[in-house]
Each structure stands twice: as C-alpha cells, then as structure tokens.
Amino acid sequence: MKAEGSGFRTLLYKEVLRFWKVAFQTVGAPVLSAVLYLVIFGHVLAPHVRVYGEIEYIAFIVPGLVMMSVLQNAFANSSSSLIQSKVTGNIVFVLLPPISHREFYCAYVVAAATRGVLVGFGVWAVSLLFVQLPLANPLWILVFTLLGGALLGTLGMIAGIWADKFDQLATFQNFLIMPLTMLAGVFYSVHALPPFWRSISRLNPFFFMIDGFRYGFLGVSDMSPWLSFSIVVVFLAVTAGLTLQLLARGWKLRG
Amino acid sequence: MKALDVVGAAKEYGSLRALGGVDLAVEEGEFFALLGPNGAGKTTLISALAGLLRLSAGRIKVMGHDVVDDYRNARRMVGVVPQELVFDPFFTVREVLRIQSGYFGLRNNDDWIDELLANLDLSAKANANMRQLSGGMKRRVLVAQSLVHKPPLIVLDEPTAGVDVELRQGLWTFIRSLNQRGHTILLTTHYLEEAQMLCNRIAMLKAGRVVALDRTENLLRAAEGRTLRLKIEGALPPGIPAPEHEGDWLVWASDSYEVLSDRLAAVRGAGVKVLEFEVGQPDLERVFVEVMRRAA
Numbered sequence: 001m002k003a004e005g006s007g008f009r010t011l012l013y014k015e016v017l018r019f020w021k022v023a024f025q026t027v028g029a030p031v032l033s034a035v036l037y038l039v040i041f042g043h044v045l046a047p048h049v050r051v052y053g054e055i056e057y058i059a060f061i062v063p064g065l066v067m068m069s070v071l072q073n074a075f076a077n078s079s080s081s082l083i084q085s086k087v088t089g090n091i092v093f094v095l096l097p098p099i100s101h102r103e104f105y106c107a108y109v110v111a112a113a114t115r116g117v118l119v120g121f122g123v124w125a126v127s128l129l130f131v132q133l134p135l136a137n138p139l140w141i142l143v144f145t146l147l148g149g150a151l152l153g154t155l156g157m158i159a160g161i162w163a164d165k166f167d168q169l170a171t172f173q174n175f176l177i178m179p180l181t182m183l184a185g186v187f188y189s190v191h192a193l194p195p196f197w198r199s200i201s202r203l204n205p206f207f208f209m210i211d212g213f214r215y216g217f218l219g220v221s222d223m224s225p226w227l228s229f230s231i232v233v234v235f236l237a238v239t240a241g242l243t244l245q246l247l248a249r250g251w252k253l254r255g
Numbered sequence: 256m257k258a259l260d261v262v263g264a265a266k267e268y269g270s271l272r273a274l275g276g277v278d279l280a281v282e283e284g285e286f287f288a289l290l291g292p293n294g295a296g297k298t299t300l301i302s303a304l305a306g307l308l309r310l311s312a313g314r315i316k317v318m319g320h321d322v323v324d325d326y327r328n329a330r331r332m333v334g335v336v337p338q339e340l341v342f343d344p345f346f347t348v349r350e351v352l353r354i355q356s357g358y359f360g361l362r363n364n365d366d367w368i369d370e371l372l373a374n375l376d377l378s379a380k381a382n383a384n385m386r387q388l389s390g391g392m393k394r395r396v397l398v399a400q401s402l403v404h405k406p407p408l409i410v411l412d413e414p415t416a417g418v419d420v421e422l423r424q425g426l427w428t429f430i431r432s433l434n435q436r437g438h439t440i441l442l443t444t445h446y447l448e449e450a451q452m453l454c455n456r457i458a459m460l461k462a463g464r465v466v467a468l469d470r471t472e473n474l475l476r477a478a479e480g481r482t483l484r485l486k487i488e489g490a491l492p493p494g495i496p497a498p499e500h501e502g503d504w505l506v507w508a509s510d511s512y513e514v515l516s517d518r519l520a521a522v523r524g525a526g527v528k529v530l531e532f533e534v535g536q537p538d539l540e541r542v543f544v545e546v547m548r549r550a551a
Binding site: 013098254 | 302305306307308309326327328330331335337339341342343344345346350354355357358359360361362400
C-alpha cells in the first residue's frame with residue numbers, strides 16, 4: 001500500500017486532470033492564438049520573406065509557433081497551478097502527504113510538459129491545413145519538445161513558488177518569459193539580424209530550443225542542434241537543481 | 256507508545272515568538288485538547304507536527320517518527336484537518352478523496368471513502384464539484400480528506416467552525432467512534448464545552464507556552480466557582496451565613512463542596528422549605544479564563 005512513487009503518480013494525475021477539466025481554456029485557446037499568429041504573420045509576410053534560401057516563410061514559422069506554444073503553456077501550467085494552490089490555500093493537500101521533493105518536482109514538470117506537448121501538437125495539426133512540413137529529424141523534434149517543456153515547466157515552478165500574488169507571476173511572465181520567447185527567432189532567423197542583436201540572441205536559451213526544434217522539421221537551423229541540445233540541457237540541469245533545492249528547503253511553501 | 260512527542264518546540268518569526276519551548280506528550284488512544292486564545296501557538300504547533308513549517312528549535316515525533324528526519328513515515332501517521340476552509344475547485348468530492356488516497360499510496364480505497372462519505376453525511380454529494388458545497392459540507396470534506404489513510408493520529412484544528420449543531424453532533428459521534436477504535440485525537444477548538452465533553456486530557460497554551468496540562472476532571476476539580484443556589488419559602492432565619500441574592504435565588508459560593516453541603520443542611524435544619532435548588536459546577540470556560548488570567 002505504501003509504494004514509493006505513488007505520490008508522483010497521483011500528483012501527476014491530479015495536475016493533468018486539473019488542466020484537462022478546463023481544456024477549452026488551457027489547450028483550445030492557446031491553439032487558436034497560435035493559429036491566428038500563423039494566419040496573420042504567415043500570409044502577410046509570406047510573399048516578402050524567404051528563409052534559408054528556398055524555405056517558405058510559413059514553413060519557417062510553423063515550428064517556431066509550435067515550440068513557442070509548448071514553452072508558454074508548460075510555463076503557464078506549473079506556475080498557475082502553484083500560485084492558485086498557494087493563494088487559495090489548498091497547497092496543504094500536497095504538503096501534508098508523504099510526497100518527497102523529487103516526486104513533487106517531477107509531477108509538476110511532467111504535467112506541465114504534457115500540456116505543452118498537447119498544445120504544440122494541436123498547433124502542428126492545424127498548421128497542416130496551411131503547409132505540409134517535412135520531418136527531417138523526428139528524434140530532434142521529440143528531444144527539444146521534451147526538454148523545452150521540462151525547462152519551462154521548471155521555470156514555471158520557480159515562478160509559482162516565488163510569487164505570493166498573481167500580479168507577481170504576471171510580472172515574471174510578461175517581463176521575462178514573453179520577451180525571451182518572442183526574441184528567440186520564432187518569426188525570424190537570427191541571421192537576418194544585425195551582428196549585435198545576433199550576439200544578444202545567442203544569450204537567450206529559448207532561441208536554442210526553438211532553433212533545435214526547427215532543425216528537426218527542416219533539417220536546417222541557425223546553430224548546430226548538438227550545441228542547442230547541450231545549452232538547453234545545461235539550463236535544465238541548473239534550473240532543476242535550483243528548484244529541487246527550493247522544494248527540499250520548503251522555501252515559501254513550508255513556513 | 257506516544258502518539259505525539261513534542262520536546263522543546265520553539266518557533267520564531269524574526270522578533271515574534273510563536274512557540275517558546277513547548278514540551279508535550281500525547282499517549283496513544285487519548286482524546287486530547289489543545290486550547291488557547293487566538294495567537295497562542297496552537298496552529299503553529301499543529302503545522303510543525305504536520306510538516307507545514309520548520310521549528311526554530313526542538314523536535315516532534317509522531318508515533319515514534321521524527322517529523323523532519325523521518326517525514327515520510329511521520330506524515331503517514333497523521334491526518335490533519337486544517338483550520339482554513341480550503342478546497343480545490345477543479346474536482347468533485349469523490350475525486351478529491353481518491354486523489355488524497357493516492358498521495359498515501361492507496362489506489363483502491365473506495366470502500367473506506369464510501370464509509371467516510373456516509374458517516375459525514377456526504378454520500379449525496381459524492382459527485383458534486385467542491386464549489387457547489389456549503390461551508391459546512393466543505394468542512395466535512397476536509398475531515399474526510401484527513402482520514403482517507405486511516406491515520407493513527409488525527410489532528411482537528413477547529414473542525415466544527417461553521418458547522419451547524421446537528422452535523423456537529425454527527426461529526427463528534429463519528430470522531431468518538433474513531434477514538435474508540437484506537438485512533439488518537441488531538442483537537443483544538445474555541446467551543447470549550449466540546450473539549451470538556453470529549454477530551455480526557457487538556458493542554459492550554461498562552462503566548463507559545465503550555466500554561467496548564469492535566470486530565471479534564473483534575474482541571475475542573477481544581478477550579479474555583481462552585482455555587483449553591485436555593486429558592487426558599489419565606490425569609491432566611493438568622494444564624495446562617497448570608498448569601499448573595501440573584502432575583503429570587505439565594506446564592507452561596509465556595510471552592511468546597513463540604514461548605515456548600517453545610518449551608519444546605521443549615522437551611523433545612525432551620526425548618527425552611529426549599530422550593531428549588533441547583534449546584535453550579537465550574538465549567539471549562541471558567542477554568543480557561545482563570546488559567547489565562549493567572550498566566551498573564
């Protein structure tokens with residue numbers, strides 16, 4: 001009856017059920033938003049922009065939009081779940097049982113990545129109406145999807161643990177996550193930027209996630225997928241380590 | 256075995272001392288009350304034993320398991336009904352209880368969940384969303400959540416706040432039956448008559464310190480304020496110590512039953528016809544007020 005890991009399984013189930021019960025808002029709405037980006041930017045800019053030589057602009061932005069959706073929704077899931085639980089007080093239901101900090105971390109991150117993947121899949125599925133993307137390296141698509149979902153799920157946990165109020169979380173989201181996402185090459189290749197901004201872009205971990213993910217579809221990218229992979233893994237390891245430390249100490253969760 | 260063993264528990268928030276070195280032991284099977292005014296440290300102590308906060312000093316063991324070093328086993332041994340009326344608005348009552356069971360490794364717990372729902376008069380609401388429940392119902396779901404894993408130590412932090420009289424009676428009947436089945440109960444409440452009726456031992460906290468700790472009957476026995484109240488026919492003859500008057504009632508107060516018994520004997524011995532009489536016992540509320548006044 002007291003199997004280790006049951007806390008992880010149940011917490012993961014609870015977190016997935018939580019967003020699935022409001023899937024119209026948590027999955028459907030982000031898919032619609034991404035499709036609007038696709039329709040507006042894709043059709044307005046498509047006649048004017050060519051990327052990597054002969055690749056159509058709409059084929060270029062679809063992987064970026066899919067990954068952007070994965071990242072934003074993974075972040076939104078873990079951060080909103082934690083802040084809601086903290087503000088309403090029902091966080092005690094997961095703090096009272098014998099759930100270790102590792103189980104806690106893994107459950108929230110896997111649930112966040114799950115929502116990110118579902119939204120990303122939805123955006124990709126709808127994009128098939130507009131463009132048939134190649135699948136040059138499916139394994140890289142999978143790797144960057146999971147790493148990106150896990151990294152943003154982890155950042156969402158840090159934000160959710162740190163924030164005491166919804167507006168603090170909104171600050172984190174609007175002044176950090178959103179700019180890093182929008183400036184990560186979703187809508188443009190960094191090669192189109194002036195040298196200074198190109199260098200700045202390379203300090204942005206989100207750029208490597210989107211670039212590596214795009215490589216999985218198109219077989220071309222701004223950076224080597226191995227370099228992107230290495231950088232994302234390092235960021236994930238650092239943020240995961242930090243989050244596990246915060247959870248083990250009970251920072252802002254256990255008084 | 257001690258169900259709860261608290262040694263030197265201290266908690267400070269900056270310059271504010273919430274607990275100032277509490278020593279407390281609750282034996283298995285006891286129905287124990289932890290009383291005190293607001294801010295006395297009751298909820299702080301409960302939060303510490305439940306792992307919701309870390310002590311500044313001291314240690315707490317639940318059923319022999321340290322709540323920090325052996326937190327997994329300690330948390331399996333305790334079920335806590337929090338004071339705040341909290342709930343998760345995404346789920347139904349049954350989902351909430353299944354999820355809570357899962358956290359404790361109980362995957363097929365529906366028989367016990369059904370028993371809990373029946374005993375807490377929630378069966379009809381099993382599939383209702385938490386948002387649809389009244390305050391009293393939400394409070395009872397909190398009780399059910401704390402009991403899904405049949406913990407040996409059940410901690411009830413003001414469980415009857417906002418619960419109507421009938422349901423309160425039902426709740427206490429159920430909790431008493433759990434106590435009779437061997438569960439240890441630790442109760443905090445501001446309804447002192449509940450503590451007096453239910454608990455065999457009581458600790459009183461003030462400003463983070465234990466200021467009284469004894470069996471309930473001992474606390475009541477040691478208290479001041481016994482009274483003899485009589486309604487008599489005619490006037491009180493001379494020679495009997497003068498009582499106070501409360502309307503038609505003559506009232507003698509003493510800490511000794513012997514003195515009061517002598518007064519009654521004297522009245523009857525004088526041939527006075529007694530129409531009505533009452534003996535007033537000190538209740539826990541009076542004891543509480545005295546203890547808090549002395550501890551000031």
